[in-house]
Amino acid sequence: AATDAMACSAKSQELLQTVAAIIEPGKGILAADESTGTAGKRLASVGLPNTEDNRRALREMLFAAPGFEKHISGVILYEETLFQESSSGGRLVDALTEQGVVLGIKVDIGTVPLPGSPFELYTQGLDGLRQRCDKYYAAGARFAKWRAVIPIDAPSGLPSALGVQSAAEGLAKYARICQDAGLVPIVEPEVLSDGAHSLEACEAVTTRVLSAVFRELLAHGVELEAMLLKPNMVLPGASARPAPPAAVAAATRRVLRRTVPPAVPGVLFLSGGQTEGEATEHLRLINELGSNPWYVSFSYGRALQASALKAWSGKPGNVKAGQAQLLQRAAANGAAALARPAAA
Numbered sequence: 001a002a003t004d005a006m007a008c009s010a011k012s013q014e015l016l017q018t019v020a021a022i023i024e025p026g027k028g029i030l031a032a033d034e035s036t037g038t039a040g041k042r043l044a045s046v047g048l049p050n051t052e053d054n055r056r057a058l059r060e061m062l063f064a065a066p067g068f069e070k071h072i073s074g075v076i077l078y079e080e081t082l083f084q085e086s087s088s089g090g091r092l093v094d095a096l097t098e099q100g101v102v103l104g105i106k107v108d109i110g111t112v113p114l115p116g117s118p119f120e121l122y123t124q125g126l127d128g129l130r131q132r133c134d135k136y137y138a139a140g141a142r143f144a145k146w147r148a149v150i151p152i153d154a155p156s157g158l159p160s161a162l163g164v165q166s167a168a169e170g171l172a173k174y175a176r177i178c179q180d181a182g183l184v185p186i187v188e189p190e191v192l193s194d195g196a197h198s199l200e201a202c203e204a205v206t207t208r209v210l211s212a213v214f215r216e217l218l219a220h221g222v223e224l225e226a227m228l229l230k231p232n233m234v235l236p237g238a239s240a241r242p243a244p245p246a247a248v249a250a251a252t253r254r255v256l257r258r259t260v261p262p263a264v265p266g267v268l269f270l271s272g273g274q275t276e277g278e279a280t281e282h283l284r285l286i287n288e289l290g291s292n293p294w295y296v297s298f299s300y301g302r303a304l305q306a307s308a309l310k311a312w313s314g315k316p317g318n319v320k321a322g323q324a325q326l327l328q329r330a331a332a333n334g335a336a337a338l339a340r341p342a343a344a
């Protein structure tokens with residue numbers, strides 16, 4: 001039993017070191033974990049077919065950007081990328097590990113309609129998760145990600161109590177399994193922006209969701225110090241009138257302060273369909289509102305990649321132009337993560 005306890009605390013130590021490497025001031029995460037279908041949509045937007053070579057070329061362009069590690073401490077990968085060869089031989093992820101960037105892995109396997117409430121989605125991937133985590137750890141991954149999605153549609157009563165509870169339970173089971181396997185779990189409950197709902201509706205639903213998530217994390221014995229939260233910002237629905245950025249920042253910070261325990265080391269937002277500029281501006285404003293118990297930064301997919309993808313468009317001659325766009329977004333978000341309230 002004494003050896004078990006020692007092994008346990010060595011694992012905890014490693015999780016805490018991983019967390020510390022990710023939440024370095026002025027840095028955040030690049031979410032490059034698009035599943036094959038989503039990667040296909042991104043490639044199609046610049047006229048490229050969804051081939052393994054094109055998915056490799058896109059990620060190679062991003063990861064090899066000189067100075068990538070200045071503002072990006074971790075990358076979330078899709079399984080294919082973690083095991084993929086680079087075009088010059090060796091592993092594709094070598095470009096990241098050589099720069100000291102921490103490897104993360106998406107471990108959920110997508111969503112299906114929730115039994116009992118078919119207009120909501122339930123995230124799959126718990127069966128065999130421990131074995132997959134062990135395989136990813138052996139391949140160098142040190143953190144993981146699981147995304148639950150929660151819709152808002154007040155007329156149909158969504159999200160339902162069942163939907164919120166299922167999302168929270170799934171995230172908590174995933175997080176506990178990851179910690180047991182030595183991977184830091186990124187807990188991502190995404191309240192979706194689809195619809196015409198108000199900022200207030202998003203605030204109420206996000207509060208409900210985060211409360212349920214932390215209740216379940218505690219019930220499952222998840223070590224809060226050894227996880228990271230990846231929430232949505234509080235925004236009106238994508239088809240409603242946009243809210244002033246200061247209102248988004250205030251509502252987002254209010255919800256987080258009411259629901260996220262100070263033991264959680266970092267809150268790394270998803271961009272959720274915001275433009276690159278909006279995602280940066282909101283992050284900066286949230287940090288300018290005052291200090292917080294957790295490090296507040298970014299874990300953006302589209303809001304880091306959109307301009308880079310366009311500038312690159314699959315042409316080898318455009319690699320530098322694509323990388324320049326990525327670096328520019330990463331630097332702007334890194335600065336937003338460091339923003340402090342103006343002195344009184």
Ligand code: 5MM
Nearest residue numbers: 031033034035038270271272300301302
């Ligand atoms: C990068 O996109 C990830 C999802 O891909 P699939 O839908 O193909 O599984 C997604 O989980 C992402 O990590 C987060 O939603 C954040 O991305 P955005 O683009 O919202 O910042």
